[in-house]
Amino acid sequence: MATVAEQMVRILRDSGVRRIYGIVGDSLNPVVDAVRRTPGIEWVHVRHEETAAFAAAAEAQITGRLTVCAGSCGPGNLHLINGLYDAHRSGAPVLAIASHIPSNQIGTGFFQETHPEQLFAECSHFSELVSQADQMPRLLRIAMQTAVGRGGVSVLSIPGDVSERRATGSAAESVHLVEPSPVVPREAAIAELAEVLDSGEKVMLFAGAGCRDAHDEVMALAGRLLAPVGHSLGGKEWIQFDNPYDVGMSGLLGYGACYDAMHEADRVVLLGTDFPYDGFLPQAHTVQIDTNPAHLGRRTPLDLAVHGSVKETLAAVLPRLRQRTDRSFLDRMLHEHARRLEKVVDAYTKDIEHHTPIHPEYAAAVLDEVAADDAVFTVDTGMGNVWAARYLTPNGRRRVIGSFRHGSMANALPHAIGAALSSPGRQVVSISGDGGLAMLMGDLLTLSLYDVPVKVVLFNNASLGMVKLEMLVDGLPSYGTDHTPVDFSAIAAACGIWSTRVDHPGEVRSALTKAFEHQGPALVELTTDPNAMSIPPKITSEMLRGFALAASKTVLNGGVGKMVELARSNLRNIPRP
Secondary structure, eight states, rough: OOHHHHHHHEEEHHHTTEEEOOOGGGGGGGHHHHHHTTTTEEEEOOOSSSHHHHHHHHHHHOSSSOEEEOOOHHHHHHHTTHHHHHHHHHTTEEEEEEEEEEEEETTTTTTTTOOOOHHTGGOOOOOEEOOOOHHOOOOOHHHHHHHHHHHHHEEEEEHHHHHHHHSSSSSSSOOOOOOOOOOOOHHHHHHHHHHHHHHHHHHSEEEOOGTOOOHHHHHHHHHHTTTOEEEEEETTTHHHHTTTTTEEEEETTOBTTTTHHHHHHSEEEESSSOOOOGGGSSSSSEEEEOOOOOGTTTSSSSEEEESSHHHHHHHHHGGGGGOOOOOOOHHHHHHHHHHHHHHTTTHHHHTTTOOOOOOOHHHHHHHHHOOOTEEEEOOOSSHHHHHHHHHOOOOOOOOEETTTOOTTTTTTHHHHHHHHHHHHTSSEEEEHHHHHHHHHHHHHHHHHHHHHEEEEEEEESSOHHHHHHHHHHOOOOOOOOOOOOOOOHHHHHHHEEOOOOOOGGHHHHHHHHHHHHHSOOEEEEBBBBBOOOOOOOOOHHHHHHHHTTTTTTTOOOOOOTTTHHHHHHHTTTTTOO
């Protein structure tokens, strides 16, 4: 007769789960032992449970399948929480197994007692306690389907003694997980959308992560309306490639003419984005299309809200729209976009072969050229996000994963572990900052243990660069942001990982090439300029006052790599009268 833990592991395996990320220990041991004895599913031993949750989140985003992480009672599963917040906000279908203290001790203040079913309620769609053996299969089915169906985290808390009990019912059963279907708006909503779009003279499209699989429809809409197309960071990988209407990105990491286009337009269309920075939105004349009705109107007042998938909604409305012939607004924004990018190219091209410390912009541009066309990039929060947003060239095959909604430090290496284990043979690059890598550095040992072929590209400026920028904007001198330089390449080598340290820009390309050709894990440490920072596309008077008060540092406007080439190409394609 199987135990509850065995029954649970078999159901997970038969439902398509291939691995569980976590750390073994006490109340979780029955589950880990069940994994050991169950073929077709493996235990991935990480060095921190936060890594387990991040890794599971990345695997879910790459594969689209349910993934699983686990933690032992008390501190063990509590360590999952930051990665689970990230997974939940990213819409990644993740199941967390939160082991619990003995069931007869719950409520007594027992050693390591917490209440995980309550702790995880805010970062999950479903969080429940299994108190009886016969509850488990049903609650597991609900948890799995909720994570997949709603897109996000489910948590199943289970005391160690319950895991050891004899299972009731079938020892194994598969759960046929059903993904949500595309949302098609009502006919009346499509008709009203067509009328609103046709009534605008200067229409601008702003695309988010909800434009995945809708690239062709967005381009068709832009061509019909002759509308400039901007994007959020989450929409970059899905919408910027093969886009002759591109005017860049808005937000704190933005660049180009996106902000201006959005504020000059008399009709802004938000496509599959829950863009959180309402200060960058015009707060007027806006239409929003989203599959989640709770997102509609929560960032800006709307002239029209449409509940629907971007792809299906645009396919339905396109035949109803008139073809525009006046390109003046579009062409002016394309020219402005190119002008802005041309203006800042020197930030990473002038004297690059001799400038030390290395310009991070230059290093990011070289990385973009050397990396594979189908690479998966995982990106640390902070300046790593800036370099990824401005220098990685999307092509419809590359993926960029980061903590874009939760904004956690230290996500890049754990995300890379999950991405690489779930995508054997595909190049996975962790764009790490020294602050982020230091926080979960122990999982370099995970790379070494499993020979995970992640390529860690470390931008080491011995500083928390984004925090320094925040202080400058607030008029504060930087304090607590700089630290003693560390040789991370030596640490990686001590972990058994191929590594190299690069201090001269002329060596960046060869170091990256060697690392990418190496069969196992590798780390390339780039000593970069701590004074290289980024500023948003729109500077307020408050920001300027902040910079003036703390102007002891050099702030670079930041180039945008191949983005300027794309802008130039778009200008060449403008029809001449």
